[in-house]
Amino acid sequence: MASMSLRLVTNGARSLSCASARQISTTPLAAKYTWVAARKINQWPAEKFDKHFIEQFSQPDIDGWEVRKVMTDLHEQDCIPDPAIVAAGLRACRRINDIGLALRFLEAIKMKCGSNKNRKLVYPWIIQEVRPVLDELGISTPEELGMDQPEFFIPNPDWWWEKRWYKDFGLDKMPGYKHFA
Secondary structure, three states: OHHHHHHHHHHHHHHHHHHHHHHHOHHHHHHHHHHHHHHHHOOOOHHHHHHHHHHHHOOOOOOHHHHHHHHHHHHHOOOOOOHHHHHHHHHHHHHOOOHHHHHHHHHHHHHHOOOHHHHHHHHHHHHHHHHHHHHHHOOOOOOOOOOOOOOOOOOOOOOOOOHHHHHHOOHHHOOOHHHHO
C-alpha cells in the first residue's frame, strides 16, 4: 500500500513537472518557429518576398514596435532590399513620425550594400530610386545631413585606427594626415 501511494505521488510529480516543462518550453519553441520562418523567407521567390515586406510596412495601424520588428526581419535576410521595400519602410517611419528611425533605416540599407565598391554603386541607385519618396515625405538622407562623417573625431596617433578608415571618412585630406597615418 505504501508503494502504491509512493507511485501515485511520483506520477503526480512527474505530470506536474511535464506541465511546467511545457509552459517553460513555449518560449524556445516560439524562438525556433521564428528562426524556421525566417529561413523559409529566404526560399521565397523575389516577388513574394517584396510583397510580404511591402504589405507589412503598409499596414495603416502599424506602430513603432511593429515597424522595428519588420525592419529587423528584413535586415536578417541575406539580400539588399528592393527600392520599393525601402520606400514602404520610409512611409511607415513617416506614419509613426520617427525621423530617427528613417535615418537609421537608410544607414542600415547602406551597410547592407557591403563593401565600399558596392556601396558606391548600389546605394546611390537605391537613393535615386527612392528620391521622390524622400522628397514627398520631407526626409533627408544621412549624407545630406552630414551624418555619414564623424562629427567630433580627432585622430590620435596613440589610438589604434585602421589606415583605410582615414580614407573612408575623408580624413586623408586633413592637414597633418601623414602624422596620423
